[in-house]
Amino acid sequence: MIEKIVDIAKRIEEEIIQNRRTLHQMPELGLDLPKTTAFVREQLTQMGYDVADCGPGGLVVVAGQGEKTFLLRADMDALPGEELADVPYRSQTENAHLCGHDMHTAQLLGAARILKEIEAELPGRVKLMFQPAEETVEGAKSMIEHGLLENPKVDAAFAMHVMSTLERGTVDYTRGVASAAMDTFFIEIKGKATHGSMPDKGVDPLQIAAHLYLMITSLAAREASMFDNIVCTIGEMGGGTAPNIVPDTAVLRGTIRSFDKAVRDRFVERINALVENVPMSFAAKGEIKWIPTPSIVNDDGVVDVAEKALAEVFSAENVINTGTPLTGSEDFSYVAARVPAMFVMVGTGGPDEYPVHNPNVVFDESNLAKSAAGLVAVAVSWLQGEAPAAQ
Template sequence: MNQIRKRAQEKREEICRDRRYLHQNPEIGMDLPGTVSYIGERLSEMGIKWNFCGGELSEKMTADYMEAGFPEMKKAVGITAVIGQGSPCILLRADMDALPIREETGLPYCSANGYGHMCGHDSHAAMLLGAAGILKEMESELCGSVKLLFQPGEDTGAGAKMMVAGGALRNPDVDAAFGLHVQPLQETGRVGYCRGVNSASLDTFILKIKGKGGHSSQPQICVDPLMILNQVYQAVNLLVTREVDPAAMATLTCGVVKGGTAVNIIPDTAELHIGVRTLDLGASEHLRRRIPEVIDHYVRAWNGDYEMTVFQTPCTYSDRKFVKEMLPFLEETAGRENVEEIPPMSGTEDFGYVTREVPGMFVFIGAGKEGNAPLHNAHMVLDEEVLPIGAAIYADAAVSWLKKKRNEE
């Protein structure tokens, strides 16, 4: 066991305490005052100077996210901190927002506020706090700078975007970035990685159709938004089966359908939420163009009108050269037998906003076993033995990569 892994194991109880506090006090979205306050206090206790990162959300962005079901958010607030000095600089990122899911695990530190860390982000933040403590102890040995990013809003699809816009990759300039995610369906300690595209893009279209309501006995003087919605629903689904290469991974789901109050009333409005995920850049670009075209033509063909809100999250990309550099460090920390290359995930991860700016790598760490409740499930429980492993992976990735780059100079 290397020294960093040994030190992380010694800090296990501390990392667990951080994780359990965050787990019991989840917050969702971009503005997480309690979470940010706790992480800031913990960094200060370690003697690590930190800064807020982020910025104000535009009125439209605030309104758009409220349409998507999030609470009112007027700002995005994360935390950055730097350990060490000089170049090169590697960024370690942990997300820290929760989900609008009521936890049903029955754990003694179970959330009771209606939200839940069923995404595992509480463990990511706790792991990075553990790594921060180790890195601070080793600060004089660092061959450059380690920048920590505690990010809000990953499950909005744009928290990383706000952090990048707020300067997370500057002062000092970041040369490479590393992130991770727990996986409760995999054996604890197993590490999976990809080369190239790592996660699917996600494009969300929130469509509000405006018709003309009236009595169901007089449809000829109405404009039925439910009928238009039905036409749009079928048409956009046909785009994937008839205009996208079957070899491209592409899924389209209309996860929200709203409209109507009674069988004898044609309503004024109806609402449809469309989500598209793909690992194929060409398919993504095609569907981003064609879905709005199809919507426009069908709605106007039936004399309706509409408003549409669009959210886009890019694929996360693990840079092939950076992956090659990092693999020996991962194998040293996690054990070569525990590290394997895996297919890209069909889910979405907003770390893609970082990896399109600097070379990056994103990995998954097993935190359970096959048959467990999955991520985003009210019964999801993580094996806390993963916490020191994740902290060690974060810390060793930074220390070893900086040393490698310094030796290459």
């Protein structure tokens, strides 16, 4: 079966690359993907699928029949900012596909095409998830809230992410924790505005922000052990409108990344305590909001099946168990928290290439068809393992 899947993928390679280039030229953001979803919907409809909406910017189709359902996921959103790479299919908007989600969408469309050709032989159902807003970590959550994992009920799931700094044609994965947990925080300090010449008449939130900045970023230096693996970054900070006005409010926005839930919980608690107590000691008030994104935890059962299937498509020496998780985060973790799942990285470049999210990044397309075949091979292999014994 896998041989047949690979053959079909080779035959439709040109179509997958063309779809990718079309998507690359019309990048859209977040949950608002009107052109992208119109294109994907049209392609899927032409293939003979019934396309269902699943929340804003989300699309779902199902191939095959049977008891069990395996989910394959692609994200479709881009990033704001100009593309600087000199490619003939450059972005035609003020946004850019710098994370390669156009690759993911095109390869899942390729998988859809392959699945249609082998639909009668499928030992179960394959559900395809085309998701919006991965970059803002809203998309997977929204689709789950809109019934993604029901009707038919999803039993296991798989996703791939391209990586420009990984050797082309290789697949990297790990067992267990596969990506960092990301906890984004938004702090507001409420002081009291006054004239710049009369600081004693107000409460300066910028000064409190400066103290808080140092205290929060010092936590990882002084309260984390060498084994805690935690990073804390404040990437946005400020307030005020003029040199001679002490403003009312100041903000700090940042993120912590971690792999261990106990470490993560301890830091969240410590940052909350600082935000409550430091402003209070200056007669101001601090408030904090968190957007949590958990780690992806790869399921051993899915990994056992997928590593064999991927080895048949990419060849065994190219499928590498690195034993180390991604330091980045992924909202596929919301799916992986609910059903057994696996997330892998596919190399589309090499160590000297620009990294994802860099405006110069280029993704090598030569393994797009293989990736489409890999997605289908994992789904089919998992379903074969679950199907009732052959008659």
